[in-house]
Amino acid sequence: MRSLTRDMDGEVAIVTGASSGIGAATARALADEGMAVALAARRADRLESLAADIDDGPGEALVVPTDVTDRDAVDDLVAETVEAFGGLDTLVNNAGVMLLQRVADADPDDWRTMVEVNLLGLMHASKAALPHLRGGGDLVQVSSVAGRTTSQTAAGYNATKWGVNGFTDALRKEETENGVRTTIVEPGAVDTELQDHIPDEEVRERLEGWVESMDALQPDDIAAAVLYAVGQPRHVSVNELMVRPTDQR
Numbered sequence: 662m663r664s665l666t667r668d669m670d671g672e673v674a675i676v677t678g679a680s681s682g683i684g685a686a687t688a689r690a691l692a693d694e695g696m697a698v699a700l701a702a703r704r705a706d707r708l709e710s711l712a713a714d715i716d717d718g719p720g721e722a723l724v725v726p727t728d729v730t731d732r733d734a735v736d737d738l739v740a741e742t743v744e745a746f747g748g749l750d751t752l753v754n755n756a757g758v759m760l761l762q763r764v765a766d767a768d769p770d771d772w773r774t775m776v777e778v779n780l781l782g783l784m785h786a787s788k789a790a791l792p793h794l795r796g797g798g799d800l801v802q803v804s805s806v807a808g809r810t811t812s813q814t815a816a817g818y819n820a821t822k823w824g825v826n827g828f829t830d831a832l833r834k835e836e837t838e839n840g841v842r843t844t845i846v847e848p849g850a851v852d853t854e855l856q857d858h859i860p861d862e863e864v865r866e867r868l869e870g871w872v873e874s875m876d877a878l879q880p881d882d883i884a885a886a887v888l889y890a891v892g893q894p895r896h897v898s899v900n901e902l903m904v905r906p907t908d909q910r
Protein backbone atom coordinates (compact mmCIF):
# COMPACT_ATOMS: atom_id res chain seq x y z
CA MET A 662 0.00 0.00 0.00
CA ARG A 663 1.48 3.34 -0.99
CA SER A 664 1.60 6.21 1.44
CA LEU A 665 -1.40 8.51 1.15
CA THR A 666 0.35 11.84 1.09
CA ARG A 667 3.16 13.09 -1.07
CA ASP A 668 5.78 15.41 0.36
CA MET A 669 4.50 18.99 0.13
CA ASP A 670 7.31 20.55 2.14
CA GLY A 671 8.48 23.79 0.50
CA GLU A 672 5.48 24.10 -1.84
CA VAL A 673 3.47 27.32 -2.02
CA ALA A 674 -0.27 27.87 -1.47
CA ILE A 675 -2.77 30.70 -1.41
CA VAL A 676 -5.88 30.35 0.78
CA THR A 677 -8.67 32.91 0.38
CA GLY A 678 -11.03 33.50 3.28
CA ALA A 679 -8.19 32.54 5.62
CA SER A 680 -9.31 34.84 8.44
CA SER A 681 -11.77 32.34 9.97
CA GLY A 682 -13.45 28.95 9.78
CA ILE A 683 -12.52 26.52 7.03
CA GLY A 684 -9.96 28.84 5.40
CA ALA A 685 -8.00 29.38 8.63
CA ALA A 686 -8.00 25.64 9.38
CA THR A 687 -6.92 24.79 5.83
CA ALA A 688 -4.09 27.33 5.84
CA ARG A 689 -2.84 25.87 9.12
CA ALA A 690 -3.09 22.29 7.82
CA LEU A 691 -1.11 23.10 4.65
CA ALA A 692 1.50 25.00 6.67
CA ASP A 693 1.80 22.02 9.03
CA GLU A 694 2.94 20.04 5.95
CA GLY A 695 5.75 22.58 5.50
CA MET A 696 4.08 24.71 2.85
CA ALA A 697 4.49 28.48 2.51
CA VAL A 698 0.97 29.90 2.62
CA ALA A 699 -0.35 33.30 1.55
CA LEU A 700 -3.30 34.25 3.75
CA ALA A 701 -5.98 36.33 2.02
CA ALA A 702 -9.16 37.92 3.41
CA ARG A 703 -10.31 41.41 4.45
CA ARG A 704 -9.70 41.20 8.23
CA ALA A 705 -5.94 41.78 8.39
CA ASP A 706 -5.75 41.48 12.20
CA ARG A 707 -7.07 37.90 12.04
CA LEU A 708 -4.61 37.04 9.29
CA GLU A 709 -1.69 38.50 11.28
CA SER A 710 -2.48 36.39 14.31
CA LEU A 711 -2.82 33.21 12.19
CA ALA A 712 0.49 34.05 10.48
CA ALA A 713 2.19 34.34 13.87
CA ASP A 714 0.93 30.84 14.78
CA ILE A 715 2.03 29.40 11.43
CA ASP A 716 5.48 30.96 11.65
CA ASP A 717 6.02 29.03 14.92
CA GLY A 718 5.59 25.74 13.03
CA PRO A 719 7.18 24.04 10.00
CA GLY A 720 5.49 26.34 7.44
CA GLU A 721 5.70 29.98 6.52
CA ALA A 722 2.97 32.62 6.15
CA LEU A 723 2.49 35.77 4.13
CA VAL A 724 -0.38 38.12 4.99
CA VAL A 725 -2.02 39.69 1.94
CA PRO A 726 -5.19 41.56 2.95
CA THR A 727 -7.48 41.04 -0.04
CA ASP A 728 -11.08 41.69 -1.01
CA VAL A 729 -11.75 39.00 -3.61
CA THR A 730 -14.38 41.19 -5.29
CA ASP A 731 -11.57 43.55 -6.35
CA ARG A 732 -10.05 42.06 -9.50
CA ASP A 733 -6.82 44.08 -9.24
CA ALA A 734 -6.39 43.01 -5.62
CA VAL A 735 -6.76 39.36 -6.65
CA ASP A 736 -4.12 39.78 -9.37
CA ASP A 737 -1.85 41.46 -6.81
CA LEU A 738 -2.41 38.59 -4.35
CA VAL A 739 -1.12 36.06 -6.87
CA ALA A 740 1.77 38.31 -7.98
CA GLU A 741 2.87 39.07 -4.38
CA THR A 742 2.77 35.39 -3.45
CA VAL A 743 4.83 34.33 -6.46
CA GLU A 744 7.32 37.10 -5.81
CA ALA A 745 7.67 36.28 -2.10
CA PHE A 746 7.84 32.48 -2.39
CA GLY A 747 9.10 31.94 -5.94
CA GLY A 748 6.04 30.18 -7.40
CA LEU A 749 2.57 28.83 -6.69
CA ASP A 750 1.50 25.17 -6.35
CA THR A 751 -1.97 25.33 -4.79
CA LEU A 752 -4.83 27.84 -4.76
CA VAL A 753 -7.65 27.21 -2.28
CA ASN A 754 -10.63 29.37 -3.30
CA ASN A 755 -12.54 29.34 -0.04
CA ALA A 756 -13.81 32.92 0.57
CA GLY A 757 -17.58 32.91 0.71
CA VAL A 758 -20.73 34.42 2.13
CA MET A 759 -24.14 32.81 2.63
CA LEU A 760 -26.91 35.42 2.76
CA LEU A 761 -29.95 33.16 2.90
CA GLN A 762 -33.38 34.64 2.13
CA ARG A 763 -36.50 33.57 0.26
CA VAL A 764 -36.49 34.94 -3.28
CA ALA A 765 -39.65 36.94 -2.63
CA ASP A 766 -38.00 38.71 0.32
CA ALA A 767 -34.46 38.92 -1.07
CA ASP A 768 -32.40 42.09 -1.27
CA PRO A 769 -30.82 41.95 -4.76
CA ASP A 770 -27.71 43.63 -3.32
CA ASP A 771 -27.18 40.48 -1.22
CA TRP A 772 -27.43 38.37 -4.38
CA ARG A 773 -24.84 40.62 -5.99
CA THR A 774 -22.50 40.25 -3.00
CA MET A 775 -22.77 36.46 -3.08
CA VAL A 776 -22.13 36.33 -6.83
CA GLU A 777 -19.17 38.70 -6.54
CA VAL A 778 -17.52 36.85 -3.64
CA ASN A 779 -18.50 33.19 -4.09
CA LEU A 780 -18.42 33.00 -7.87
CA LEU A 781 -16.70 35.91 -9.63
CA GLY A 782 -13.98 36.20 -6.96
CA LEU A 783 -13.26 32.49 -7.36
CA MET A 784 -13.27 32.75 -11.16
CA HIS A 785 -10.85 35.68 -11.20
CA ALA A 786 -8.50 34.04 -8.70
CA SER A 787 -8.56 30.79 -10.70
CA LYS A 788 -7.62 32.62 -13.90
CA ALA A 789 -4.87 34.64 -12.19
CA ALA A 790 -3.33 31.49 -10.69
CA LEU A 791 -3.52 29.28 -13.80
CA PRO A 792 -0.26 30.29 -15.50
CA HIS A 793 1.59 29.36 -12.29
CA LEU A 794 -0.24 26.06 -11.71
CA ARG A 795 0.41 24.68 -15.19
CA GLY A 796 2.97 21.90 -15.14
CA GLY A 797 1.68 20.47 -11.85
CA GLY A 798 -0.56 22.46 -9.49
CA ASP A 799 -3.82 22.28 -7.58
CA LEU A 800 -6.95 24.38 -7.77
CA VAL A 801 -9.22 23.62 -4.82
CA GLN A 802 -12.68 25.19 -4.87
CA VAL A 803 -14.67 25.22 -1.65
CA SER A 804 -18.21 24.79 -2.94
CA SER A 805 -20.95 23.22 -0.81
CA VAL A 806 -23.58 20.52 -0.61
CA ALA A 807 -25.57 23.56 -1.81
CA GLY A 808 -23.66 23.23 -5.09
CA ARG A 809 -25.31 19.85 -5.71
CA THR A 810 -28.72 20.18 -4.01
CA THR A 811 -31.15 23.06 -3.46
CA SER A 812 -33.24 24.27 -0.55
CA GLN A 813 -35.76 26.96 0.24
CA THR A 814 -34.12 30.28 1.23
CA ALA A 815 -30.90 29.20 -0.54
CA ALA A 816 -31.78 30.05 -4.16
CA GLY A 817 -29.21 32.87 -4.45
CA TYR A 818 -26.54 30.90 -2.56
CA ASN A 819 -27.37 27.76 -4.59
CA ALA A 820 -26.93 29.76 -7.81
CA THR A 821 -23.38 30.73 -6.80
CA LYS A 822 -22.31 27.26 -5.65
CA TRP A 823 -23.83 25.48 -8.67
CA GLY A 824 -21.93 28.08 -10.68
CA VAL A 825 -18.70 27.16 -8.90
CA ASN A 826 -19.21 23.49 -9.75
CA GLY A 827 -20.00 24.16 -13.41
CA PHE A 828 -17.12 26.58 -13.86
CA THR A 829 -14.67 24.22 -12.21
CA ASP A 830 -15.61 21.08 -14.12
CA ALA A 831 -15.36 22.92 -17.45
CA LEU A 832 -12.00 24.35 -16.40
CA ARG A 833 -10.85 20.84 -15.42
CA LYS A 834 -11.45 19.69 -19.00
CA GLU A 835 -9.46 22.64 -20.37
CA GLU A 836 -6.47 22.16 -18.08
CA THR A 837 -5.99 18.40 -17.66
CA GLU A 838 -3.39 18.36 -20.42
CA ASN A 839 -1.49 21.10 -18.57
CA GLY A 840 -1.17 19.06 -15.38
CA VAL A 841 -3.60 21.18 -13.35
CA ARG A 842 -5.72 19.20 -10.89
CA THR A 843 -9.10 20.60 -9.83
CA THR A 844 -10.90 19.60 -6.67
CA ILE A 845 -14.41 20.69 -5.71
CA VAL A 846 -14.94 20.33 -1.96
CA GLU A 847 -18.60 20.27 -0.90
CA PRO A 848 -19.03 20.58 2.86
CA GLY A 849 -22.27 19.95 4.70
CA ALA A 850 -22.91 21.80 7.97
CA VAL A 851 -19.67 23.14 9.46
CA ASP A 852 -19.53 25.05 12.74
CA THR A 853 -18.17 28.47 11.60
CA GLU A 854 -19.17 32.15 11.43
CA LEU A 855 -20.87 31.68 8.05
CA GLN A 856 -24.43 31.71 9.32
CA ASP A 857 -23.88 34.80 11.54
CA HIS A 858 -24.25 37.05 8.48
CA ILE A 859 -27.68 35.78 7.37
CA PRO A 860 -29.76 38.98 7.13
CA ASP A 861 -33.20 37.43 7.83
CA GLU A 862 -33.47 36.79 11.58
CA GLU A 863 -36.03 34.01 11.27
CA VAL A 864 -33.99 32.21 8.60
CA ARG A 865 -30.80 32.67 10.67
CA GLU A 866 -32.37 31.25 13.84
CA ARG A 867 -33.82 28.29 11.93
CA LEU A 868 -30.43 27.50 10.41
CA GLU A 869 -28.64 27.87 13.75
CA GLY A 870 -31.13 25.43 15.31
CA TRP A 871 -30.58 23.00 12.42
CA VAL A 872 -26.78 23.12 12.82
CA GLU A 873 -27.09 22.70 16.61
CA SER A 874 -29.40 19.70 16.12
CA MET A 875 -26.51 17.62 14.75
CA ASP A 876 -22.90 16.83 15.51
CA ALA A 877 -21.71 19.42 12.97
CA LEU A 878 -18.38 19.25 11.22
CA GLN A 879 -15.48 21.34 12.50
CA PRO A 880 -13.28 23.41 10.14
CA ASP A 881 -10.44 20.89 10.62
CA ASP A 882 -12.65 18.17 9.11
CA ILE A 883 -12.77 20.09 5.82
CA ALA A 884 -9.08 21.03 6.03
CA ALA A 885 -8.39 17.28 6.20
CA ALA A 886 -10.41 16.75 3.00
CA VAL A 887 -8.39 19.46 1.21
CA LEU A 888 -5.16 17.90 2.43
CA TYR A 889 -6.32 14.46 1.24
CA ALA A 890 -6.85 15.79 -2.30
CA VAL A 891 -3.71 17.92 -2.54
CA GLY A 892 -1.62 15.20 -0.94
CA GLN A 893 -2.34 12.56 -3.59
CA PRO A 894 0.45 11.56 -5.95
CA ARG A 895 0.39 13.78 -9.04
CA HIS A 896 -1.21 11.18 -11.31
CA VAL A 897 -4.28 11.03 -9.00
CA SER A 898 -6.83 13.83 -9.28
CA VAL A 899 -9.59 13.90 -6.66
CA ASN A 900 -12.15 15.97 -8.55
CA GLU A 901 -15.00 16.12 -6.06
CA LEU A 902 -15.39 15.51 -2.33
CA MET A 903 -18.73 15.84 -0.51
CA VAL A 904 -18.34 15.75 3.27
CA ARG A 905 -21.39 15.86 5.56
CA PRO A 906 -21.83 15.36 9.30
CA THR A 907 -22.85 11.74 9.79
CA ASP A 908 -26.22 12.80 11.20
CA GLN A 909 -27.02 15.41 8.50
CA ARG A 910 -30.06 14.31 6.50
Ligand code: NDP
Binds near residue numbers: 677684849853
Ligand atom coordinates in the same frame (compact mmCIF):
# COMPACT_ATOMS: atom_id res chain seq x y z
P1 NDP B 1 -16.54 31.92 7.64
O1 NDP B 1 -17.57 33.00 7.67
O2 NDP B 1 -15.88 31.53 8.89
O3 NDP B 1 -15.42 32.26 6.55
C1 NDP B 1 -15.67 32.98 5.38
C2 NDP B 1 -14.36 33.59 4.92
O4 NDP B 1 -14.60 34.29 3.68
C3 NDP B 1 -13.81 34.59 5.92
O5 NDP B 1 -12.44 34.38 6.07
C4 NDP B 1 -14.07 35.94 5.25
O6 NDP B 1 -13.02 36.83 5.60
C5 NDP B 1 -13.96 35.54 3.78
N1 NDP B 1 -14.58 36.53 2.92
C6 NDP B 1 -15.86 36.94 2.86
N2 NDP B 1 -16.01 37.92 1.97
C7 NDP B 1 -14.79 38.14 1.44
C8 NDP B 1 -14.28 39.04 0.46
N3 NDP B 1 -15.06 39.93 -0.16
N4 NDP B 1 -12.96 39.01 0.16
C9 NDP B 1 -12.14 38.13 0.79
N5 NDP B 1 -12.56 37.25 1.70
C10 NDP B 1 -13.87 37.27 2.03
O7 NDP B 1 -17.29 30.66 6.99
P2 NDP B 1 -16.77 29.23 6.48
O8 NDP B 1 -15.40 28.96 6.92
O9 NDP B 1 -17.84 28.29 6.82
O10 NDP B 1 -16.83 29.45 4.90
C11 NDP B 1 -15.77 29.13 4.02
C12 NDP B 1 -16.34 28.56 2.74
O11 NDP B 1 -16.99 27.32 3.04
C13 NDP B 1 -17.39 29.43 2.05
O12 NDP B 1 -17.15 29.44 0.67
C14 NDP B 1 -18.69 28.72 2.36
O13 NDP B 1 -19.68 28.97 1.37
C15 NDP B 1 -18.23 27.28 2.37
N6 NDP B 1 -19.13 26.36 3.07
C16 NDP B 1 -19.36 26.48 4.40
C17 NDP B 1 -20.25 25.62 5.03
C18 NDP B 1 -20.58 25.73 6.48
O14 NDP B 1 -21.52 25.02 6.95
N7 NDP B 1 -19.92 26.56 7.27
C19 NDP B 1 -20.93 24.54 4.29
C20 NDP B 1 -20.59 24.51 2.90
C21 NDP B 1 -19.72 25.37 2.32
P3 NDP B 1 -13.15 38.42 5.83
O15 NDP B 1 -14.52 38.67 6.38
O16 NDP B 1 -12.04 38.72 6.79
O17 NDP B 1 -12.92 39.02 4.48
